Amino acid sequence: MRAEWASWVAGPALVLVVGCGTGRAPVVPAAVKAPVKVARCFLKFPNKRGGRAARIRLDRDLSQYVRTRSGRVVYGVLDLVTGVRFGQGDHEHDMITASGAKVDIVSALLHQRSGGLDEEERELAERMIRESDNKAADAMWSRVGGGGAMSEFYRDVGLRETTPGPGIYWGGTKTSPADRIRLLKVLIKGGKGLSAGDRRLVLGLMGQVQSDQAWGVSAAARPGDRAALKNGWTPRPFEHNSWAVTSYGRVVGPGRDLLLSVQTDQQPAEGTGIETIEGVARMIGTRLDDLSPTTPRSCPRNPFA
Template identity: 35%
Template sequence: MGIRMLNRRTAMATAVVSALLAPVPAVAAGASTAQVPAACRSTQNPDLAARMSRDIRAALSSRQGTVAVAVRDDNSDLTCALASERRYDAASVVKVTIMEAALRRADELQRTLTDWELANVRPMITASDNTAAQHLWNDLGRTCLGRFLDRVGTRRTELGPAGYWGLTRTTAADQMRLLGVLTDAGSFLKSRTFGLKLLSKVRSDQRWGVPAGMPRSLKAHIKNGWLPRSTHGWRVHSVGVFTGSDRTYRVVVLSHDNPTMAYGVRTIERIAQAVHRGLNPGRGAVQGATPENRISEASDASAPYGPVPGWDEPERDATP
């Protein structure tokens, strides 16, 4: 046997052994095989990005379900994405989109919200009122809502059929873009401060999720969704903006295939604690994990439990 052939075989054997001995990335137990470990990046602070990636993987390492994560911190130029293009039934987080579309329409008409709009926008956000959401959904119409999504630049959000606003399909990446409408200094939304204010006043029993682990120096502006359906179990979502005197960052966690609502909440809060800890070293947490006896297993009722003909049959989107 020639020396060249021997060296080639030796190199191949070494590569195989190295691959077998390499650590396997941690992913959520039982998660879709298309789900990949969180990837955080920061040109300003690559060490922070590496730590955050490890911490998010650790938070998911023993969890069931299918999870998507997106994080954006303007101060450190940190971004994180885990399966951020996978689509989920939006449930009640779509109410942020409805609110922003109503605010944008008022801007375009060079006016503030009417008394009727205010009477619906306020409870839709602060109490997750479904009747108010339906009123605004019908009033805005699909054309106006679609035009708004185009203006934001969402890529994979699809409005729910007919009056089924809770079946709007969305991604963590698109939810990050929608939150950016409220935080970016150059935003086209003139009344973004009002939108953030409403999100800061969500009632206490709906303030679980991404605020878990946040430090006392920050304010949380959040909206959640919690919906069980006959396929993919519980959808449990939490999106939020965190503002303080020296920073602003956004966190989005979407999930389905959760066995219970409480299980999904706990998964989200484990991720949130890792994010807040990484972005705020040395600052004590003001909000811990939500006790299970404070998590209701009642649906947010934003969509029917069973399939909607022509929408859920067959399963239309398994794209990661």
Template identity: 40%
Template sequence: MLAASAALILSAGAFDPAAAASARPDAATVDFLARAHPQGKARVTAAVLDLDTASARPAVYGDDVLFDTASIVKVDILATALLQAQDAGHGLTAKERAQAEVMIEHSDNDAANALWRRIGLAPGLEAANKRLGLTSTKGGPGGKWGLTRTTAGDQIRLLRAVFGTGSAASPTGSTVLNEASRTYIRTLMSRIAGEQSWGVSAAAGSGWALKNGWLQRNTTGLWDVNSVGRITAGGHHYLVAVLTDGSPTMKDGVSLVERAARAAVTNAAAR
């Protein structure tokens, strides 16, 4: 059953499982759960960071535990490839840029396979993530990038590395990805194919940039459905990550993600 833990306000790396287990749900979490997921056995966690406030602490609704990434990891793969290219003193090749564009805009798996190998599989991803500020994400085994495991908190950290500016870019105030790399990722995430424009965009009042992921598990037949990105709502800019698993259909998972995104942004805006 969905765990109704407290809405945790996390620092960039702080998470106390013991405290989370013992905490009682506060009003914001109770409201989030009622809006997003009144019934059912699927799990859902959402994290929101308001980029227009001085706080570097996202609000996390639900337990900030590990979920399969499915295709949201493609943002992380691209960030890793760009960071490695920066280290080598050059940009992506024309072929790599073509692969990156279809990987993000159309969620092309063949392109993801090629770039996953290019970055050195899970070890390459995890080495880059240490520099990007992620603390809990573990790359998938072998070629199975979709089975990378992550938390909503870590996805906010990744989004901050892409969309944040100045002190919002990382806990230390530094930007690991250079401006050209960050702009490139932002641009691709704002050009998602129309049929894939669901997800955190449901909470947007105007602009958005996102990446979604969906995966049906062979062992259970149930769906992992996730969405991460930057939205504009009520005049504020938010980073939003919604992770779910256990939905009986993809349609159910998409509906859960969108309800959770709306509820989490509504609660964050009311803080």
């Protein structure tokens, strides 16, 4: 009896089906299905006309900005994602690199070595690029073999618009924005005798420069983008007591792998050069996406009909 009672209490579904009396069992309505939402399909097509118009506007605005600045200003741009490339004076190859040549020196020594740098050389490389230490650069310039060895390195990696500084003066190395971008491409894409580990070392150090030297082409970065760069700055007392200020590097983020070099000389002060470089970089970074716009179009309803 207890077992029967327990089974009756424990089975409310059975009560509904069996029930009491002679009335009909209640009808349970069928479940109503929610309407299915069909996602609309769109394809994106390059808007070449819009891109050309945006490029004309950007070239015009950059030219107007540069004309308002002191001294000479040249720059080169390449986005590895979209293939967008442009510049102004980007093949002028008499621009002093100053400390920008420190990346060249480390890269040239790695190019010579099949086993990478020893512990002391690695420490020197870190001081050269992260802190822009000149004494470390002097030591590494000697180890790499000076200007003659640097000329061989430039020839091997295809930098035809770069000339090493005379004698012990590595800071007198002259280059063009186009060659700075070529060097960045070698460090990113490989080949030319630099291993993946070599390239990671150099780019990693460029991404860790100390905060007071992180100015320059980093101004092209959007929130969340990452920058790896090397800057150069030097007084030129025999050139009307002016300054040469340069910056080149890589800015990476969603839909973007931007290589940018901005070089200036005949600047009245270091700060003026920095301000000019960041003005150019900021304008390029803000408007780069406009140069490769797309137009959305609905997908064909039955493309196989």
